[in-house]
Amino acid sequence: MSADRPRKVLIIGAGPVGALTALSLHRRGWEVELWESRYDPRGKNAAPSNLRSINLAISARGLEALRSVDPSLAEQFQNEAIPMKGRMIHHVDGKQESQIYDPINGQCINSIGRPLLNQRLVESLPPSIKIRFQTKLSRVDLDTKIAYGSSPEQKDADEHGTPFDLIIGCDGSWSKVRTSMMRMERMDFSQSFIPHAYIELHMPADPSRPGGYAIDKNHLHIWPRHSFMLIGLPNKDGSFTLTLFLPFSSLSTLTTREAASRFFIEHFPSAVQIVGEKRLLDDFENNPRGNLVTINCTPSAWSSHALLLGDASHSMVPFFGQGLNCGLEDVRVLNSVLEKHQISSTTNAKLGETDIDLELALKSYSVERQADLKAICELALQNYTEMRSHVLSPLHHIRRFVDSA
Ligand code: FAD
Numbered sequence: 001m002s003a004d005r006p007r008k009v010l011i012i013g014a015g016p017v018g019a020l021t022a023l024s025l026h027r028r029g030w031e032v033e034l035w036e037s038r039y040d041p042r043g044k045n046a047a048p049s050n051l052r053s054i055n056l057a058i059s060a061r062g063l064e065a066l067r068s069v070d071p072s073l074a075e076q077f078q079n080e081a082i083p084m085k086g087r088m089i090h091h092v093d094g095k096q097e098s099q100i101y102d103p104i105n106g107q108c109i110n111s112i113g114r115p116l117l118n119q120r121l122v123e124s125l126p127p128s129i130k131i132r133f134q135t136k137l138s139r140v141d142l143d144t145k146i147a148y149g150s151s152p153e154q155k156d157a158d159e160h161g162t163p164f165d166l167i168i169g170c171d172g173s174w175s176k177v178r179t180s181m182m183r184m185e186r187m188d189f190s191q192s193f194i195p196h197a198y199i200e201l202h203m204p205a206d207p208s209r210p211g212g213y214a215i216d217k218n219h220l221h222i223w224p225r226h227s228f229m230l231i232g233l234p235n236k237d238g239s240f241t242l243t244l245f246l247p248f249s250s251l252s253t254l255t256t257r258e259a260a261s262r263f264f265i266e267h268f269p270s271a272v273q274i275v276g277e278k279r280l281l282d283d284f285e286n287n288p289r290g291n292l293v294t295i296n297c298t299p300s301a302w303s304s305h306a307l308l309l310g311d312a313s314h315s316m317v318p319f320f321g322q323g324l325n326c327g328l329e330d331v332r333v334l335n336s337v338l339e340k341h342q343i344s345s346t347t348n349a350k351l352g353e354t355d356i357d358l359e360l361a362l363k364s365y366s367v368e369r370q371a372d373l374k375a376i377c378e379l380a381l382q383n384y385t386e387m388r389s390h391v392l393s394p395l396h397h398i399r400r401f402v403d404s405a
Helices: 016-027 058-068 071-080 113-125 176-184 256-268 269-276 277-286 323-340 356-388 394-398
Strands: 006-011 033-036 055-058 081-085 086-090 096-100 109-113 131-132 136-141 147-148 166-169 186-192 196-203 219-224 231-232 240-247 293-298 306-307
Touching: 006 016, 016 033, 016 058, 016 113, 016 323, 055 113, 055 231, 055 323, 058 071, 058 323, 071 081, 071 113, 071 219, 096 147, 109 113, 131 323, 136 176, 166 176, 196 269, 219 356, 231 356, 256 269, 256 277, 269 277, 293 356, 306 356, 323 356
Parallel strands: 006 033, 006 166, 033 131, 086 219, 166 306
Antiparallel strands: 055 109, 081 109, 086 096, 136 147, 186 293, 196 240, 219 231, 231 240
């Protein structure tokens, strides 16, 4: 009879969901290895590309998930985030209108720098977790449970591969783990793009204002223009990260600086005034145009060997501010399912064998999560029209809780 040994999980992707998954399974006693294709985000050696000042909204859902793994993490992020108690609508004539999310209980969403969130989560991982940065999953044999990675320094080191009991794909919307699972499983999969692109712009701090904030720091700012919009989230240094959402078809008409200038002055005069025309147009010309995609797949687990979490399993448009929050929630739900199925930290299953108890637990996770994930992706799409158009209607207050869930 073979002896029990620790279960080994190989997590692909040290984004926020991968890092929290690593911490959570380590706390359950698993042996954890984490691969990330990018540079190490910790310390002074972080590559510039890791340091873009993009921010996102973290809500009660995400904070609760962090708390379920480590209460001090949730507290730390809450202290580092800026509460946004409502949305501020910016009309074309310059009028601003505050719509408070929860006037009764004061619930809010919180703006936090994405690099900071990611960095802090990776920093929270203990040294006993083996982390390989600049290591890209190149292929995985799900039958034999062996993964192969490539990295600039260790081109041949992975010749024999890395064995695992379970591989978890936290490798984002274009997940390689998912592609491998689709070859093994009759996985239902859908992917659809919306016609809009997103472009990040920057509103610098204004030194003449308290804290440097040119507009109220405790709001999510929206310049809704029906078929397109600009939004702004506050940063700690007094600046705002702005995101323009605009159909690709309209974008293709803004090919010259003059045309872009006319567009911003006509539709977003207050933003032009604060940011300055040159800065706004420089960002508009130079920053990348991103796609917005909804991805659903089910089941999200295959046998006892593979599981998908975060964007790898469900990518959603950002208008509900829940993509990351929902990915963190995956980790909380997975934990509770492992608990319920009494999955211990050890196994005596051999490589290539199916671990029946774990298989049942993963299947149960996938079934339990399916309806909620589908619903939140749909709500995110609905909030797309809410934010760029319905907020301008006098009935908006009926719907005001919708993006504060
Ligand atoms: P990712 O953050 O994509 O991380 C995946 C990681 O895997 C990356 O680090 C990548 O380098 C690594 N990787 C990929 N392939 C490999 C490989 N083959 N080998 C090794 N490593 C690999 N969500 C919110 O909750 N609130 C918001 O306000 C919000 N705003 C958003 C605004 C915009 C414009 C967009 C586009 C999204 C927004 N989101 C928001 C969604 C949020 O960004 C994602 O849901 C979240 O980043 C998903 O986290 P993740 O860890 O699953 O994936």
